[in-house]
Amino acid sequence: EAGVVQSPRYKIIEKKQPVAFWCNPISGHNTLYWYRQNLGQGPELLIRYENEEAVDDSQLPKDRFSAERLKGVDSTLKIQPAELGDSAVYLCASRRTGRSGYTFGSGTRLTVV
Amino acid sequence: DQQVKQNSPSLSVQEGRISILNCDYTNSMFDYFLWYKKYPAEGPTFLISISSIKDKNEDGRFTVFLNKSAKHLSLHIVPSQPGDSAVYFCAAANYGGSQGNLIFGKGTKLSVKP
Numbered sequence: 001e002a003g004v005v006q007s008p009r010y011k012i013i014e015k016k017q018p019v020a021f022w023c024n025p026i027s028g029h030n031t032l033y034w035y036r037q038n039l040g041q042g043p044e045l046l047i048r049y050e051n052e053e054a055v056d057d058s059q060l061p062k063d064r065f066s067a068e069r070l071k072g073v074d075s076t077l078k079i080q081p082a083e084l085g086d087s088a089v090y091l092c093a094s095r096r097t098g099r100s101g102y103t104f105g106s107g108t109r110l111t112v113v
Numbered sequence: 114d115q116q117v118k119q120n121s122p123s124l125s126v127q128e129g130r131i132s133i134l135n136c137d138y139t140n141s142m143f144d145y146f147l148w149y150k151k152y153p154a155e156g157p158t159f160l161i162s163i164s165s166i167k168d169k170n171e172d173g174r175f176t177v178f179l180n181k182s183a184k185h186l187s188l189h190i191v192p193s194q195p196g197d198s199a200v201y202f203c204a205a206a207n208y209g210g211s212q213g214n215l216i217f218g219k220g221t222k223l224s225v226k227p
Contacts, residue, residue: 004156006156031213033214040122040219040220041219041220042117042119042204042217042218042219042220043157043202043215043217044217045214045215045216048213048214056214086164091156091157092157095213100169101147101159101162102159103159104149104156104157104217105156105159106154106155106156107155107156109154
């Protein structure tokens with residue numbers, strides 16, 4: 001079984017520029033999450049999808065962040081414009097419905113300069 | 114307010130000895146608990162989990178203990194190996210409710226010395 005695939009692995013951008021991250025979850029996993037992990041912290045949820053529906057985006061800074069999951073499979077997370085404080089690792093995870101653990105991708109490390 | 118707390122940022126253990134990583138939580142609605150291991154430049158990897166209806170779950174060298182009355186869980190690694198050196202995250206979820214989001218602690222960095 002292929003894991004959760006994220007791209008790019010690393011991204012360096014100047015502040016005020018846009019950036020996008022892509023995630024391909026494990027086949028058959030209905031639930032997809034985007035987490036952000038700051039240095040020295042645990043992952044914090046940004047948004048959760050059940051199939052193509054965003055069922056929890058309460059922690060997503062909607063003034064600059066947006067996400068979509070077309071056809072309930074791949075997902076993209078966008079930041080526009082990026083700020084210095086957005087520097088972090090952005091993790092995508094997926095799981096089947098029910099009591100199961102998440103499988104995380106390797107993450108995208110974003111550096112805003 | 115942190116719902117999942119890992120109060121020890123780091124732990125150093127000699128190879129072959131036991132590693133004990135601790136985690137406390139505040140939300141009594143959590144019914145599923147997990148431990149993840151993270152190496153640098155990689156995403157967290159699932160290690161072991163426990164349902165709130167159990168007090169112990171074992172998988173090889175890894176055992177998780179849950180004390181619901183104290184809202185405390187711990188991960189035991191016996192014997193510890195240098196390859197176990199990583200950051201360990203405790204996470205909790207309320208799968209029985211409408212929310213299936215994992216809430217993570219800040220992590221404990223384990224160093225196993227040869």
